[in-house]
Amino acid sequence: MSDHYQLIQECIDRAIAAEQARSRFRRSLHDTLPNLHRSIQLPQRDAPLHITCFVIRYIQVIPAWLQRLDQLCDAGGLDFHPVRELILHSFSEIPERQPHEHGLGSILDEAYLAHRTMEEINDVLQPICGTPLLPMDPMVANLVVRELLGETLACQLDDLSDLLMRRFEPAEMDPGRLVSMILYKQRYDDAPGEWPDFANHMQIELRMPALNRQADLSH
Template identity: 90%
Template sequence: MSDHYQLIQDCIDRAVAAEQARGRFRRSLHDTLPNLHRSIHLPQRDAPLHITCFVIRYIQAIPTWLKRLDQMCDAGGLNFHPVRELILHSFSEIPERQPHEHGLGSILDEAYLAHRTMEEINDMLQPLCGTPLLPMDPMVANLVVRELLGETLACQLDDLAEVLLQRFEPAELDPARLVSMILHKQRYDDAPGEWPDFAQHMQIELRTPTLTRHMDLSH
């Protein structure tokens, strides 16, 4: 792993270790979970533990996913540098900003920004490639994290992701570069376990009122 992504990995490792030692994020969820949107369905047994494990998995995927997106963009002749540098900068500020509070809660906004940016780049490049560049579907996971962060902060991070996207947006892709990027992508399609749907794995679902009523009537 390059120095860029090792710094992010080290930051994540510290946050997970802090949670394992103190359990601060998990305890905070006892106050947060009752306020989540009613469409988010959690396992009834120890929901705070499920959400904590989900958040850890969500955060831990970032260095690998970002690095692979970086590599594929490089294969396609796309400049991923602005995206990488801003996300790297956001992670590198954490210990200085909250030296005694470093944990899952302090890193969750950086994680959301990284995942939302990857989601947007994936959506942008899919029409050019004919397939998602990264084999991931983070929509439900991002919506759950959005609820944990709160609407105000989540909207600010969405705006920042949009700024990143504008800096990244390619004018066009050279056909030969496009083929190179797609061939590079195929390496990841053979390892589906590395691209989990975190929410589904943790039995976290979105249920619309219509679906809920339909399910109730079927009993």
């Protein structure tokens, strides 16, 4: 792992260690979970523990996923530097901003920004490549984290992700570069377990009201 992503990894490791030592994030969820949108369905037993495990997995994958996206963009001749630098900066300033409260709660907004940006880059490049660069579907996971952050903060982070995408602006790609990127991507297609559906694995689901109404009518 490169130095850039190693710094992010170390920040994540500190946050997880802080949660394991104090369980501050898990305790805070007893007040937060009753306010989640009713479409988010959680396991009935120890929902705070399930959400905490989900958040840890959501955060843990960021360095590896970002680095792979960085490598794929490099193979395609795309400049990933603005994305990497802003996300790295957002993680690296956390201990200075909250030196006594560094934990999952203090890192969740940075994690959401990273995931949303990866999701957007995936969406932008998929029509060019004919296939997603990263074989993941983070929609449900991002919606759950959005609820945990609150609408105001989530909207601010969405705006920042949009700003990153405007700076990213992939132009029409050289055919040779495009082939190089697709070939590079194939290295990851044989390891689906590295791209988990966090929400599904933790029994967290979205149930839309229309589906609920249909279910009610069937009984």
